[in-house]
Amino acid sequence: MTIKEIAQLAGVSSAAVSRYLNEGYVSEEKREKIKKVIETTGYRPSAQARMLRTKKACLVGVIVPKINSESISRVTAGISQVLSARGYQMLLAITDNYSKKELEYIDLFENYPVDGIILAGTVVSARHKKAFKEAKVPIVVVGQKVREVSCVYHDDYDAAKQMAQYAAKMSQKRLAYIGVSREDKAAGAARTDGFFAGLKAAGRTPDERLYREAKFTMESGYAQAMDLMKKESDIDIISCATDTIAAGAIEAIREYNNDHEANMKVTGFGDNRFLRAVTGGITTVHFAYKTSGIKSAELLLEMTEKAHTVPVQIKLGYEMIKGADQ
């Protein structure tokens, strides 16, 4: 079904049909005819052809490191909500944590073309920044603070600082921290720095022997927590950079103590609902992930419409969630 066929069936020109579908400017009489034909044929204009002509794709590319993660899926849900409400479609790309793929997808989407790109960033390298600068379409980074383009991020530093102070109060003995690579400025550098700043503010001296670095997986959290317990003694709190890592740590603690009650607490980041329900709640930080998805999508659409030039940085707050064990 093309617009021409519809025009023929309705006995009008294709331009009239096009106008009927878009602006207006068509007499009541023809409007009726066209309407009838469209309804009986179930005609729907081709989005492709329209895009080619109008240069407006109503399409946004979303690049995420992985989809099987609560934080990311909440961000994605927020993005999707805004996009679909505004008639946009979402082209989703999953990079499996390959930084290189992020660049490939930015390139691919740019030339697709999409109207804009939302990147749920992990590591922002120099090559990323170059790509941001040269980008032909608006880009919004969510989850990381970036100077080159607009971004929506969380206050990781302050959250971690406050968390450390909480944890210091809870701890009678030694306090360990399992972080992630500093390459990730948000979950890595900011949380680690904030955490150690919090420790100092609480009058504690950070101890390198009590610091471990994990990947973003439960397995890795499990391994690092095990390592801590085997090599160090008198730890009563293991603070983790994510709830996923915390889940691994909980598993490790249970196993290390042969299912007996252990005198060891775990804290996390992210307020994973599953974890909260099942454990009764550990001390963690609630970040408004869905909100950051919503904000980033709104920001992006605004940029596509108004041709912004000045990058905007939006910092979202957080909420400490006290554990049931505290």
Next chain:
Amino acid sequence: MTIKEIAQLAGVSSAAVSRYLNEGYVSEEKREKIKKVIETTGYRPSAQARMLRTKKACLVGVIVPKINSESISRVTAGISQVLSARGYQMLLAITDNYSKKELEYIDLFENYPVDGIILAGTVVSARHKKAFKEAKVPIVVVGQKVREVSCVYHDDYDAAKQMAQYAAKMSQKRLAYIGVSREDKAAGAARTDGFFAGLKAAGRTPDERLYREAKFTMESGYAQAMDLMKKESDIDIISCATDTIAAGAIEAIREYNNDHEANMKVTGFGDNRFLRAVTGGITTVHFAYKTSGIKSAELLLEMTEKAHTVPVQIKLGYEMIKGADQ
């Protein structure tokens, strides 16, 4: 940057550039020239224009009820893996469990047009079946058994039957089941029927007072488990239709017993990794969700390429996961 400009810069025709980019059929001399120009300009052909011309979008529409769910995100990860390996992009639509939106998106995607649609189905109504029959592009349903189109689904009935027999062995007293709406043939009807069949096979008489129906959320699982404990006594096992519901039940049990050790066990479906790590593992069923995503994408691409006509039904097996508590 258009193909014409590239052609001009390289001193060849646009057709030559097109051939260079696709099939071949271009002399070594010109090939060099074109290559150089493309590299210096960073030209990338417009996917839009290509689609319009070739009627091949290299685009697959994926419709899911929600993204913030482990099973769905695993399915999606599988789909994405296959699609990106084969050079396809994924257009993701989230329906928020509105069955009506599924139909809208099918319609939208069909006229987009996309090369095919994967529907992570929940409730398959008569209108769905009508849409399947009238579809102009291949459709694969994942997670539900459907006769009208190809599908990839899990053996929910047998899994539930076996689960009931396990649960019956574990139970000394009364055994409750929290299911979901029968409108969902897979997680609802099949699991419920299988479960009761398993109970009978184990020599138990199903008791309606011990059956509850929940939504697909922790909150709902929590509420139904609470209701069970308040109204019925001597329950020692609560089997749940999903791990998410099971998580809610675990929370309810903990709260009902004021954090004291309860003599009550929970089973689930889905083998949620988070739940396994944190609880030490409840008895559950592992479904190969990622595999079903992979299979459905492979099936769909095969259909787009070979113009299949006969629907294929793929049933995937399952694996019982014994709980640590058993």
Next chain:
DNA sequence: TTGTACGCGTTATCAG
């Protein structure tokens, strides 16, 4: 208000 004609960036055809 209406229809004609052109162009968006590609690929496919066909004559050279």
Next chain:
DNA sequence: CTGATAACGCGTACAA
């Protein structure tokens, strides 16, 4: 092997 040229389906100046 190559280069004009005609589509693909739509939106829109422009003339009527």
